[in-house]
Amino acid sequence: MTEAFLTRADAPTDVPLKRRLKRAERARQFKALSLVLPLLAFLLFTFLGPIAGMLWHAVDDWEVRQVLPHTVAALAAWDGKDLPDEKAYAALADDILAARAAGTLAIAAKRLNYAVNGFRTILTSTARNLKAQPEPGTAKETLGKINPAWRDRATWAAIKGASGPVTSFYLLAALDLTRNVDGAIVAAPPDQAIYRDVFVRTFTIGLSVTVLCLILGFPVAYLLATLPAGPSNLLMIFVLLPFWTSLLVRTCAWIVLLQSNGVVNDSLRFLGLIDAPMRLIYNRFGVYVAMTHVLLPFMILPLYSSMKAISPAYMRAAASLGAPPLAAFLRIYLPQTLPGIAAGSLLVFILALGYYITPALVGGGADQMMSYFIALYTTETANWGLASALGALLLAATLLLGVVYGKLVQGQQVTGGMKN
Amino acid sequence: MEGSMVTPAPALVRFSGIQKTYDGEHLVVKNLDLDIRKGEFITLLGPSGSGKTTTLMMLAGFEVPTHGEIYLADRPIKNMPPHKRDIGMVFQNYALFPHLTIEENVAFPLSVRKVNKAETQERVRAALRMIEMEALAQRRPGQLSGGQQQRVALARALVFNPQIVLMDEPLGALDKRLREQMQLEIKQLHETMGITVVYVTHDQSEALTMSDRIAVFNDGIVQQIDRPDALYEHPVNSFVAHFVGENNVLAGTVETIEQGYCRVALASGGSVMARAVNVASNGAATSLSVRPERISIIMDGATSEGPNRLPATVQSTIYLGDHTLAVLEVGGNEEFMVKLQPGGHNGLRQGENVSITFRPEDCLALDPV
Ligand SMILES: Nc1ncnc2c1ncn2[C@@H]1O[C@H](COP(=O)(O)OP(=O)(O)O)[C@@H](O)[C@H]1O
Numbered sequence: 001m002t003e004a005f006l007t008r009a010d011a012p013t014d015v016p017l018k019r020r021l022k023r024a025e026r027a028r029q030f031k032a033l034s035l036v037l038p039l040l041a042f043l044l045f046t047f048l049g050p051i052a053g054m055l056w057h058a059v060d061d062w063e064v065r066q067v068l069p070h071t072v073a074a075l076a077a078w079d080g081k082d083l084p085d086e087k088a089y090a091a092l093a094d095d096i097l098a099a100r101a102a103g104t105l106a107i108a109a110k111r112l113n114y115a116v117n118g119f120r121t122i123l124t125s126t127a128r129n130l131k132a133q134p135e136p137g138t139a140k141e142t143l144g145k146i147n148p149a150w151r152d153r154a155t156w157a158a159i160k161g162a163s164g165p166v167t168s169f170y171l172l173a174a175l176d177l178t179r180n181v182d183g184a185i186v187a188a189p190p191d192q193a194i195y196r197d198v199f200v201r202t203f204t205i206g207l208s209v210t211v212l213c214l215i216l217g218f219p220v221a222y223l224l225a226t227l228p229a230g231p232s233n234l235l236m237i238f239v240l241l242p243f244w245t246s247l248l249v250r251t252c253a254w255i256v257l258l259q260s261n262g263v264v265n266d267s268l269r270f271l272g273l274i275d276a277p278m279r280l281i282y283n284r285f286g287v288y289v290a291m292t293h294v295l296l297p298f299m300i301l302p303l304y305s306s307m308k309a310i311s312p313a314y315m316r317a318a319a320s321l322g323a324p325p326l327a328a329f330l331r332i333y334l335p336q337t338l339p340g341i342a343a344g345s346l347l348v349f350i351l352a353l354g355y356y357i358t359p360a361l362v363g364g365g366a367d368q369m370m371s372y373f374i375a376l377y378t379t380e381t382a383n384w385g386l387a388s389a390l391g392a393l394l395l396a397a398t399l400l401l402g403v404v405y406g407k408l409v410q411g412q413q414v415t416g417g418m419k420n
Numbered sequence: 421m422e423g424s425m426v427t428p429a430p431a432l433v434r435f436s437g438i439q440k441t442y443d444g445e446h447l448v449v450k451n452l453d454l455d456i457r458k459g460e461f462i463t464l465l466g467p468s469g470s471g472k473t474t475t476l477m478m479l480a481g482f483e484v485p486t487h488g489e490i491y492l493a494d495r496p497i498k499n500m501p502p503h504k505r506d507i508g509m510v511f512q513n514y515a516l517f518p519h520l521t522i523e524e525n526v527a528f529p530l531s532v533r534k535v536n537k538a539e540t541q542e543r544v545r546a547a548l549r550m551i552e553m554e555a556l557a558q559r560r561p562g563q564l565s566g567g568q569q570q571r572v573a574l575a576r577a578l579v580f581n582p583q584i585v586l587m588d589e590p591l592g593a594l595d596k597r598l599r600e601q602m603q604l605e606i607k608q609l610h611e612t613m614g615i616t617v618v619y620v621t622h623d624q625s626e627a628l629t630m631s632d633r634i635a636v637f638n639d640g641i642v643q644q645i646d647r648p649d650a651l652y653e654h655p656v657n658s659f660v661a662h663f664v665g666e667n668n669v670l671a672g673t674v675e676t677i678e679q680g681y682c683r684v685a686l687a688s689g690g691s692v693m694a695r696a697v698n699v700a701s702n703g704a705a706t707s708l709s710v711r712p713e714r715i716s717i718i719m720d721g722a723t724s725e726g727p728n729r730l731p732a733t734v735q736s737t738i739y740l741g742d743h744t745l746a747v748l749e750v751g752g753n754e755e756f757m758v759k760l761q762p763g764g765h766n767g768l769r770q771g772e773n774v775s776i777t778f779r780p781e782d783c784l785a786l787d788p789v
């Protein structure tokens with residue numbers, strides 16, 4: 001019977017074996033897909049959608065295009081070397097009158113004000129003083145008279161630069177860059193050039209917190225992995241404890257502990273170690289302490305899982321081969337924990353990059369990270385373009401790190417001899 | 421208990437009154453005294469849980485004796501850390517470092533000893549040539565088969581010319597054919613390199629094949645230390661007789677003892693003459709031990725001389741290629757094995773009544789089980 005079956009399966013039938021396999025697999029794949037479908041839909045709605053929206057907002061430039069459509073059209077052919085011709089002035093007057101009637105002028109004014117400080121005043125004064133559409137041929141003169149800024153090439157260059165549909169304006173601004181009158185990319189004026197500093201600060205804090213977590217977490221993970229089950233489980237509960245309290249509560253606890261007349265300062269003063277209270281909070285120190293505390297479990301858990309997989313036989317083998325404890329640790333143990341170190345560091349670093357609440361509560365003005373500015377632009381000033389551009393750059397940096405991590409881990413692929 | 425005839429070489433390792441407990445309640449190793457001579461291949465043989473690994477770990481320095489002292493070349497080593505003992509070790513699961521290549525694994529003991537590059541390269545190459553794995557030098561342990569990993573572990577433990585090499589059931593994870601091949605290879609390495617090997621196994625045939633001397637462990641106590649042939653021919657107690665080689669047991673009571681022989685009344689009736697090895701006095705209970713190949717079957721009705729003749733019933737015969745095994749019922753023991761020579765007694769039928777006979781010197785009266 002077996003023989004007959006085999007013959008049938010091997011025999012060339014009308015349907016090739018490959019296609020039959022595919023058909024059989026397809027049903028299975030379909031079932032698997034239907035199981036993850038709810039999650040996929042959820043992710044699409046709450047994660048991918050917003051990210052795509054953010055990326056689009058970072059380059060979208062719709063305001064001027066919508067409010068001043070004729071001007072944008074008239075400037076399309078303008079070479080930017082001289083003042084634009086009469087037609088553009090007439091179109092602008094036309095657009096301003098229409099926008100004033102529709103009440104949409106403020107939208108364009110806000111966008112143009114990002115590009116040239118004071119543009120809002122130019123537009124509103126022009127709108128106020130422009131009674132009616134100027135006689136044909138006199139638009140240039142009329143507008144120039146109302147506001148001399150219209151005789152300035154830079155004013156027109158700003159409109160042309162903001163005429164969309166997409167712009168590099170926000171992304172450049174997020175990098176402390178801007179375009180000059182001739183459209184070349186130049187450094188932004190010093191009073192607006194703050195974001196590189198913020199990026200450097202964000203990455204410095206992220207990196208410092210990661211290193212602190214690694215230094216503090218490594219020995220704990222080692223203990224967890226090597227202690228007998230009883231003490232190890234107890235220790236694990238302590239490690240996981242922070243997960244059971246809210247981030248806000250934990251951060252506020254640090255405020256109570258670290259403030260000028262807080263527990264730490266009072267104890268130190270009581271012991272006579274210091275005379276005046278030390279400044280432990282509302283500065284970088286407070287940020288490091290609170291963030292390291294919050295993020296520590298994210299370092300310990302991946303480290304623990306990589307250490308748990310290392311058989312004690314390796315260290316014994318190293319010792320029997322003549323390696324002193326330190327050499328055995330550095331050459332045998334440490335390299336095998338690298339995947340855990342990489343995973344934990346990546347996790348902590350990426351989480352730290354996005355930190356907002358903790359630095360906002362326990363940091364000073366010079367300790368605010370990128371998310372603070374993103375929140376500021378979305379909730380306070382409603383500058384969606386800049387907020388999105390900052391977010392997009394942060395995302396790009398994070399993705400880059402992810403790729404580097406992937407490469408590192410791939411190169412480190414280890415398969416143990418202990419596993420057979 | 422020492423049965424060796426050779427003049428003993430000076431002891432390289434001496435276990436003196438060693439006791440070990442993990443939990444503070446019961447001793448895993450009880451009063452171990454053991455000398456290991458320079459250049460010999462000594463095997464610790466015993467059932468699982470008898471304390472062999474613990475003994476090895478104390479020698480390697482990974483466990484501390486609860487009591488007693490271990491001497492290495494006449495120096496006590498209780499407080500010497502493992503990496504200074506100069507003892508190579510092959511672990512049961514090989515413990516090859518997974519993140520290093522085969523070459524780096526073998527070079528590891530040399531590089532921690534700061535041997536210079538040229539010499540390291542030379543010695544690693546020689547070691548890999550010895551195990552015939554030069555071609556795989558750049559692979560990782562995970563890419564090798566079990567047997568290959570075993571060879572690398574061996575090369576790694578030998579490359580730095582340690583005073584002693586310890587092996588803890590190194591072949592336990594291999595299939596039978598590979599195991600037998602590796603047994604020969606290890607034995608050859610031992611002979612050509614002249615190193616001292618302490619080998620742990622629970623497989624008595626492996627121990628018999630490879631060892632110069634065997635220490636039989638049971639329940640934390642060394643039962644007997646002897647050459648393989650002496651162990652097989654002259655076991656000192658029932659445990660050793662039973663654990664080393666095939667063995668038939670008959671229970672009985674000592675009637676008389678004289679000149680090293682005794683007459684034993686079997687529990688099932690009848691009596692036999694046996695060598696008095698481990699019996700106390702007249703009237704004491706004893707366990708008789710007879711090897712399957714020392715027994716002849718006599719078809720019923722045939723006559724024979726000799727004092728030991730017992731009735732038996734054929735249970736079955738087992739064909740094993742080079743010989744056939746007859747399973748008989750003798751004196752209540754239903755698994756009494758007799759090794760038949762090829763061609764002989766082909767006509768044994770199940771349920772047939774026959775007789776067995778054996779010489780008194782082949783039957784040992786030992787402690788009762
Ligand atoms: N690290 C340990 N902790 C507690 N008990 C152990 C430990 N190692 C071995 N034992 C116990 O000691 C006894 C002897 O073990 P072991 O020396 O490994 O025997 P063998 O190698 O002969 O099988 C066993 O009962 C085992 O459970």
Ligand SMILES: [Mg+2]
Nearest residue numbers: 469472473474
């Ligand atoms: Mg063992």
